[in-house]
Amino acid sequence: MSPFFKKRTKATQPKQTIPKSEIMINNENKQVSSCLEKNVEHFEEIFKNDMDFLVRKFYLFETKPAALLCLKSLVGKEEIERDIIRPLQEKILGPENQDVHYITENILYSSDVKIGKEISNLIAAITTGKAIIFIDGLSESLEIDVKLPDKRSIEQPETERVVRGPRDGFIEQINTNIALLRYRLPVPEFRIEKTEVGTRTRTNVAVCYMEDIVNEDLLQEVKKRIDAIQMDGVLDAGYIEQFIQDNPWSPFPQIQNTERPDKAVGNILEGRVAILVEGSPFVLIAPATFNQFYQTSEDYNERWIISSIVRFIRIMALIFSLTFSSFYVTVLSFHPELIPASFVVAASSGRHGVPFPVFVEVLLMELAMEILREATVRMPQQVGGALSIVGVLVVGQAAVQAGFVSPITVVIIALSTIGSFATPSYNAATAFRMLRFFLIILAGTFGLLGLAVSLMLVINHMISLRSFGVPFMFPFAPGNANAIKDSIIRAPFHWLKTRPESLNPKNKKRVGGRVKDKAPYNFLNEDGDNSEET
Amino acid sequence: MLAIPRAIIDKVGNAAPLASLVGIGLSSIGLLGLIYLGKRFPQHTFIGYNKIILGKTIGSLFMIVYLMLSVILIGLDTRQFAEVLVGGLLPNTPIHFSIFFMLLLCAVINYSNVSTFAYIHFFYLPLIILPLLVVILPTFKDIEYYHLLPINGHNLSLNGFMSGVVTMMGGISNYFVISMVIPYLKNPKKNAKGGIWGFFIGTFLVLLLNTVALGAFGDQKILEMMWPTLVLARMVEVPGEIVARIDAIFIISWIFAVFTTLLSYYFIVVRGVAEMINSKNYRFISVGTFLIAFLIALIPSDIYDVYNYLLFLWVGGVIFYILYVILLVVLAKVLRKKGSAV
Numbered sequence: 001m002s003p004f005f006k007k008r009t010k011a012t013q014p015k016q017t018i019p020k021s022e023i024m025i026n027n028e029n030k031q032v033s034s035c036l037e038k039n040v041e042h043f044e045e046i047f048k049n050d051m052d053f054l055v056r057k058f059y060l061f062e063t064k065p066a067a068l069l070c071l072k073s074l075v076g077k078e079e080i081e082r083d084i085i086r087p088l089q090e091k092i093l094g095p096e097n098q099d100v101h102y103i104t105e106n107i108l109y110s111s112d113v114k115i116g117k118e119i120s121n122l123i124a125a126i127t128t129g130k131a132i133i134f135i136d137g138l139s140e141s142l143e144i145d146v147k148l149p150d151k152r153s154i155e156q157p158e159t160e161r162v163v164r165g166p167r168d169g170f171i172e173q174i175n176t177n178i179a180l181l182r183y184r185l186p187v188p189e190f191r192i193e194k195t196e197v198g199t200r201t202r203t204n205v206a207v208c209y210m211e212d213i214v215n216e217d218l219l220q221e222v223k224k225r226i227d228a229i230q231m232d233g234v235l236d237a238g239y240i241e242q243f244i245q246d247n248p249w250s251p252f253p254q255i256q257n258t259e260r261p262d263k264a265v266g267n268i269l270e271g272r273v274a275i276l277v278e279g280s281p282f283v284l285i286a287p288a289t290f291n292q293f294y295q296t297s298e299d300y301n302e303r304w305i306i307s308s309i310v311r312f313i314r315i316m317a318l319i320f321s322l323t324f325s326s327f328y329v330t331v332l333s334f335h336p337e338l339i340p341a342s343f344v345v346a347a348s349s350g351r352h353g354v355p356f357p358v359f360v361e362v363l364l365m366e367l368a369m370e371i372l373r374e375a376t377v378r379m380p381q382q383v384g385g386a387l388s389i390v391g392v393l394v395v396g397q398a399a400v401q402a403g404f405v406s407p408i409t410v411v412i413i414a415l416s417t418i419g420s421f422a423t424p425s426y427n428a429a430t431a432f433r434m435l436r437f438f439l440i441i442l443a444g445t446f447g448l449l450g451l452a453v454s455l456m457l458v459i460n461h462m463i464s465l466r467s468f469g470v471p472f473m474f475p476f477a478p479g480n481a482n483a484i485k486d487s488i489i490r491a492p493f494h495w496l497k498t499r500p501e502s503l504n505p506k507n508k509k510r511v512g513g514r515v516k517d518k519a520p521y522n523f524l525n526e527d528g529d530n531s532e533e534t
Numbered sequence: 535m536l537a538i539p540r541a542i543i544d545k546v547g548n549a550a551p552l553a554s555l556v557g558i559g560l561s562s563i564g565l566l567g568l569i570y571l572g573k574r575f576p577q578h579t580f581i582g583y584n585k586i587i588l589g590k591t592i593g594s595l596f597m598i599v600y601l602m603l604s605v606i607l608i609g610l611d612t613r614q615f616a617e618v619l620v621g622g623l624l625p626n627t628p629i630h631f632s633i634f635f636m637l638l639l640c641a642v643i644n645y646s647n648v649s650t651f652a653y654i655h656f657f658y659l660p661l662i663i664l665p666l667l668v669v670i671l672p673t674f675k676d677i678e679y680y681h682l683l684p685i686n687g688h689n690l691s692l693n694g695f696m697s698g699v700v701t702m703m704g705g706i707s708n709y710f711v712i713s714m715v716i717p718y719l720k721n722p723k724k725n726a727k728g729g730i731w732g733f734f735i736g737t738f739l740v741l742l743l744n745t746v747a748l749g750a751f752g753d754q755k756i757l758e759m760m761w762p763t764l765v766l767a768r769m770v771e772v773p774g775e776i777v778a779r780i781d782a783i784f785i786i787s788w789i790f791a792v793f794t795t796l797l798s799y800y801f802i803v804v805r806g807v808a809e810m811i812n813s814k815n816y817r818f819i820s821v822g823t824f825l826i827a828f829l830i831a832l833i834p835s836d837i838y839d840v841y842n843y844l845l846f847l848w849v850g851g852v853i854f855y856i857l858y859v860i861l862l863v864v865l866a867k868v869l870r871k872k873g874s875a876v
Contacts, residue, residue, distance in 0.1 A: 334624070335623070335782065338782040446624070446627060446631060446635070447623070447624050447627070448623055448624070448782065448785065448786065449619055449623070449624060449627070449631075449632060449635065449789070450635075451786075452786050452789045452790075453635045453636075453638075453639060453789075456639055456789075456790070456793060457639065457642070459657065460639065460642070460643060460654060463650060463653045463654050463657055464643065464644050464647070464650045464653075464654075471649070471653060473653065473657065476657060477653035477654070477656045477657035478649070478652070478653050478656055479656055
């Protein structure tokens with residue numbers, strides 16, 4: 001049977017490409033000339049009179065003219081002077097040793113030295129912080145890595161604080177971040193694959209995973225999506241996240257980000273892939289499920305009973321933040337019979353003289369709360385403290401006293417907002433806070449029906465989401481008895497014997513059997529029989 | 535879930551539990567037939583093996599009737615839902631909004647992915663069963679045993695009894711969705727266990743509900759109530775007085791239940807139509823179903839009209855569900871038609 005609907009054949013559009021750098025195109029396949037002056041002039045033409053462009057001319061082995069080119073701002077001055085120029089100038093050797101291979105092998109002290117012939121490669125090298133040496137009469141040049149970028153020290157991450165757990169956090173430099181991961185994973189199976197993304201920023205992006213754990217299909221898909229990115233500049237991991245996520249129309253984050261190396265390593269060990277981006281202290285973790293957004297790395301550091309209770313409280317807070325204010329609106333404006341009479345009396349007596357209906361009142365207060373929150377984030381830190389006092393005390397108190405809002409509304413709004421801040425993942429919490437407006441509007445218009453329908457729309461959307469093929473609501477829908485042990489509760493380690501099935505890891509076992517301990521001898525611990533014998 | 539006790543008791547009086555039991559028994563024949571067919575044609579849906587057994591023309595003809603029946607059921611069920619809301623909860627909201635919202639919920643699901651459909655059902659299941667149990671279990675103490683006797687009703691004719699049975703079967707008929715999902719199961723040949731379990735858990739709850747409602751109120755009092763289950767819910771007292779009336783929670787869970795029921799029919803219609811016309815444009819079909827069902831929902835003049843239509847449909851549906859399935863099983867055996875192996 002032929003298809004009823006005509007298949008829409010997509011017109012094969014020419015693939016949109018971003019124009020490449022003209023300088024690079026002009027220099028493609030150009031070789032280094034054997035004339036020193038010509039080479040130096042060529043580079044001076046490209047970098048014109050840039051402030052940090054340095055040409056240091058010297059005589060190799062006191063006889064042969066040579067030049068070192070670099071961008072001063074990117075390189076370590078001391079290293080160039082000590083390890084490159086000094087040995088090249090001090091030694092005096094004959095013309096038979098004036099060869100790049102000999103110089104690399106016998107004279108230079110630097111560890112990362114390459115021999116380059118193509119001009120375009122040399123241009124790329126110089127812009128990423130390498131020094132180039134041209135020698136008169138040789139059509140080969142030396143590329144030496146002397147990069148020394150400025151970086152801040154490793155500090156405790158601001159966004160994910162823990163009471164008990166490691167205090168180090170990722171920083172902007174990708175090499176430091178890789179070091180933080182390597183330091184925790186000293187095994188040969190840990191792989192770090194580098195690619196470059198962004199035609200202008202040429203940002204280094206590293207995909208990290210455990211070779212013998214990660215699912216091969218997942219890994220290929222992650223790499224494929226990263227390679228498909230076409231953009232001029234990638235300034236943060238968030239850019240990559242938005243390019244590779246599954247559903248760009250969803251308010252929910254489908255890829256997790258973290259500033260904590262221990263969290264990243266934990267996820268890599270479960271079979272996920274970590275994506276590091278140069279210039280961003282946030283590491284992406286894919287795939288992510290809803291389950292991960294209310295967990296912290298601290299849950300695993302504390303006793304399991306306590307962690308389980310804390311997790312449960314977090315979920316309650318999350319549900320509260322989503323539904324509490326809309327439930328309040330529904331009950332007070334449509335179904336006051338649903339709550340005990342004394343509550344209704346208390347709530348409505350406080351509303352005496354309030355000019356707005358509950359719906360408008362709650363909506364306005366929620367809006368004010370969001371404005372306060374946004375202002376507190378954007379404000380300079382010195383002023384931030386003052387603002388929150390003004391916001392909370394003065395505005396809230398004054399609004400109630402002026403009869404503008406009822407005190408109960410203020411309490412409800414405050415509770416639901418605080419509830420959302422109990423969620424460890426900032427972006428997931430924000431998604432829920434924004435969805436709250438959708439719920440309030442529907443609940444305020446259609447009562448309990450609106451509340452139920454809007455809630456179901458949100459739930460159905462969450463259930464239909466996928467992150468790299470993994471269902472977003474994984475241990476709950478579809479249900480999985482094994483994975484539920486590490487969701488609402490955090491079961492003791494000897495129950496968590498396998499890695500999450502949703503990731504389909506190559507290597508499933510992670511915790512071995514439990515050995516019953518025997519207490520060491522202590523005479524205070526002796527029971528009756530033993531003491532009689534002695 | 536809200537109307538079934540009254541509908542059955544209206545027909546058979548005290549024999550409601552017995553009628554429910556017989557209804558479940560007869561329905562399970564249909565279920566077993568479907569499971570058998572599913573095993574025989576592990577790669578085809580109901581629509582698919584219909585064509586194989588009956589030939590293209592006759593098979594398609596029956597399927598058009600079947601799909602139309604399902605669309606009409608969607609419309610009427612939605613209308614029933616809207617009427618309950620107007621009667622019990624939102625007296626001032628026009629029914630159009632309730633109908634619109636309910637159908638919208640179904641229409642926005644992505645039907646190209648069967649697993650999403652299954653996950654949604656899985657997720658809501660506990661949210662439906664738990665509140666139902668919360669309503670049913672505390673009511674046991676209110677059951678008066680003389681309300682349940684005599685178990686075969688007062689001077690009930692076989693005809694009257696059967697109409698009660700048919701009502702019950704109509705009420706639980708959405709197990710039919712299993713015939714559309716079998717080919718997408720991980721292991722279609724092993725579907726029997728899950729299908730039977732699901733069916734019996736669901737029907738057992740309905741049976742329990744009927745019995746408890748009858749036992750608590752008696753057959754005369756129940757006829758004065760529009761929705762006995764809601765009255766049951768109101769009888770439950772919550773310690774602590776946080777929520778004065780548990781029926782708010784119960785109504786939300788009931789909205790979930792209506793949604794999943796409608797979603798099953800909706801799934802049958804959208805996937806079925808798509809398979810009939812050999813298309814993958816689920817979104818278009820889903821919007822079309824939405825419009826048709828919306829119009830159908832507006833046809834009945836009031837709630838009694840809805841039940842008249844529904845009863846008529848249930849009788850027709852039961853014949854279809856049982857006899858037609860048996861016919862298919864017999865024909866498949868006689869004609870030795872078989873689906874390709876997995």
